[in-house]
Structures are given as C-alpha cells and as structure tokens.
Amino acid sequence: MTLPDTLIYQRFAFCPSCGAASESIPQTPVFNCSSCGIEMHFSLVTSAAALITDSQGRLLMVKRKKDPRKGTLGVPGGFVSPGESLDTALQREVGEEVNLELESWRYLGGWPNLYTYKNVTYATTDIYFEAQARDIDALQLCADEVADVVFADPISIDREQLAFRSLVQAIDAYLAIRGS
Ligand SMILES: [Zn+2]
Numbered sequence: 001m002t003l004p005d006t007l008i009y010q011r012f013a014f015c016p017s018c019g020a021a022s023e024s025i026p027q028t029p030v031f032n033c034s035s036c037g038i039e040m041h042f043s044l045v046t047s048a049a050a051l052i053t054d055s056q057g058r059l060l061m062v063k064r065k066k067d068p069r070k071g072t073l074g075v076p077g078g079f080v081s082p083g084e085s086l087d088t089a090l091q092r093e094v095g096e097e098v099n100l101e102l103e104s105w106r107y108l109g110g111w112p113n114l115y116t117y118k119n120v121t122y123a124t125t126d127i128y129f130e131a132q133a134r135d136i137d138a139l140q141l142c143a144d145e146v147a148d149v150v151f152a153d154p155i156s157i158d159r160e161q162l163a164f165r166s167l168v169q170a171i172d173a174y175l176a177i178r179g180s
Pocket residue numbers: 015016017018019020033034035036037038
C-alpha cells in the first residue's frame with residue numbers, strides 16, 4: 001500500500017507538549033522532540049464492521065451519508081473507542097447505524113485501510129465479522145450517519161461502489177468461505 005504524505009504524524013510540525021518546532025517532519029509513526037524529549041507513538045486506528053446477510057443471502061449495505069467516501073456503499077461498523085472491546089464496538093456500531101442486535105458473529109479477517117477525514121489521513125486496521133442479526137426486521141437506519149440501506153448480492157455488487165478497499169477484501173473472503 002502506498003502511503004500518502006498526509007498521515008497524522010506527518011502533520012506534527014511543532015511539539016504538542018513544549019511547542020518547539022520539529023527539526024524534520026516525522027516520516028515514521030513516532031514523534032520525537034529534541035527539545036523536551038517527549039516521544040509519541042501513533043498507533044493504527046481499529047475499526048469493527050459486520051457482514052450481515054438476510055435469509056436470501058443478500059448483504060446488508062449502508063450508503064454513506066458523510067465523507068470520507070460519501071455516497072459509496074459500506075457495511076455497518078466504525079471505530080473502536082478507547083477502553084472498548086472489539087466485540088462491544090461491533091455490537092454498538094451495528095446498533096447505532098441500523099438498529100440491529102447481533103445474535104452471533106465470527107471473525108472474517110482484518111485488512112489495512114486509509115481513512116481521510118478533514119484532510120488528515122489515518123492508517124487503520126479494519127476488522128470484519130460475518131454476523132447474524134437477531135431480528136433483521138428490526139432494521140432501521142440512523143439518519144445521521146446512513147443515507148440509505150440496501151440489500152445486495154455480494155457476488156454481483158459493483159466493487160467500484162464500495163467505500164473501502166478493505167471491504168472489497170472482506171467480501172472476497174466471505175464469498176470464498178461461502179464457496180461461491
Ligand atoms: Zn517538546
């Protein structure tokens with residue numbers, strides 16, 4: 001993966017602790033201040049997302065209401081909060097976006113992604129789960145985050161319409177497991 005020159009640590013022109021100007025723009029996810037000695041590490045951001053299918057095997061997809069990638073198709077999910085477990089984040093995000101309670105879920109895979117928001121790019125690890133909803137009829141979109149909800153055949157879905165490359169990899173992994 002080619003990294004852009006706008007990753008968050010490359011924006012640290014000044015030390016956030018003592019305010020000294022950086023001698024050079026950090027090129028690795030570590031910020032060292034030669035003035036006060038502070039060392040900061042920029043970890044990957046983790047997200048959890050669910051591939052939920054209905055009784056006909058169609059994949060529940062959400063049309064993104066906000067940038068990045070506004071208007072493209074994603075699946076319910078989002079960033080893990082500090083102190084939160086991956087599983088709790090998955091359940092919370094699915095509940096917040098489409099009002100579904102998960103009955104069970106199984107690790108599918110995790111892939112790298114880049115997430116640009118307000119001109120700053122974060123390197124992420126997107127972790128996908130194959131999941132079953134307790135009652136898919138309870139589906140209700142969250143108007144703040146989701147523009148629309150669609151069920152799509154994961155085989156024929158247009159890959160160009162998918163929000164993130166990690167999602168393309170997740171769908172491919174899902175289809176490989178399903179044997180189609
Ligand atoms: Zn400093």
